[in-house]
Amino acid sequence: MRILVTGGAGYIGSHTLLELLGEQHDICVLDNYSNSSPEALSRVRLLTNADFLDVKADIRDDNALMNIFQDFQPEAVIHFAGLKAVGESGKVPLTYYENNIRGSLSLLKAMETVGCRRIVFSSSATVYGEPQYLPYDEAHPCAPTNPYGRTKYFVEEILKDWATSSFKNSAVLLRYFNPAGAHSSGSIGEDPNGIPNNLMPFISQVAVGKRDQLNVFGGDYDTRDGTGLRDYIHVSDLASAHMAAVNYSAAHTGVEAFNIGTGKGATVLEVVKAFEEASALRIPYVISPRRSGDIAASVADPKKAQELLGWKAKLTLNNMCQSAWKWQSQNLEGYGNPPEN
Ligand code: NAD
């Protein structure tokens, strides 16, 4: 299948490319490298011994999109491109709405011009907001509590309208829980700019000595050890969920949302312990005040994805820590060069 992958040079996109190329799909990556490096694509080529098109472009650039769609004529789009930092989204909400919502609209308009009817969208568990019950199933009400989460929720709503506007359209909404880990080779992984916001890359940087200690945000939550509990999902499992979603969209029209998680939660201190075991290092940490906007616990009910997509997470928290450690210890500076702008 000819598949256009927006944001394909990013963390989840690059891991998904390995799966897509492994299945001999014909790929075009579109990325503006605002949060990634072309080096990730070079490493994907080395790992797979497969080639694909890549175009440096912004999803908000209508002319560039038209040219790419006319030339490549994709049969499906996997849409990763977007800004993703929750804290930053509160400071520059318009930038987030512009990038994530307008960018998605431009993409849908370009899809219409060439009759491309299938999209798999990177949504997020953050669309649910404060849990009314756990685990979250897909019927849980959506009430995101930050601008980033609202961009995901609004794009989901736009995709629902688009999918129902023609009986030929198909939209699959993948609500990721907490992606973590790296490819087993250690040659691709997560390479955040500046100080990492997320737990696993922060711990990895403490492990290699780039940061002194981990600040554990809150030790008084109503969880088994008082620290925040999340459903961590290995990025390679996440990648295989995209394969299942593409296949599903080829066989089904309409719109469907899926939780992509394991159904099991781990606390911050449990992640620290698992990382210590994987790296044989001690991770110094201090219990700090809660981070504003955090919830105590978030866990997926992944049954629907298993039933309809035939997908289930296979890898464990230990696998996530081992692979994250391998990536970080082999790539002290991530992909090396600062990302282009
Ligand atoms: P990432 O930042 O590594 O990848 C996103 C990619 O999109 C980057 O390569 C970036 O350069 C590109 N991009 C951003 N804006 C663009 C634009 N306007 N035009 C073209 N390219 C653009 O992030 P990721 O972790 O791989 O996340 C991928 C998607 O999954 C995002 O939409 C994110 O919101 C969503 N998501 C991520 C997480 C997570 O914790 N990583 C959780 C839930 C959902």
Ligand code: UFG
């Ligand atoms: N945490 C710390 N110290 C840190 C970083 C995180 O204690 O330095 C804690 C947090 O308080 C939380 C847990 O580790 O309890 C996980 O935090 P992350 O920042 O890694 O992840 P979040 O659950 O806050 O959010 C992530 C992504 C969002 C996405 C959401 C749901 O950042 O984009 O998962 O998928 F929407």
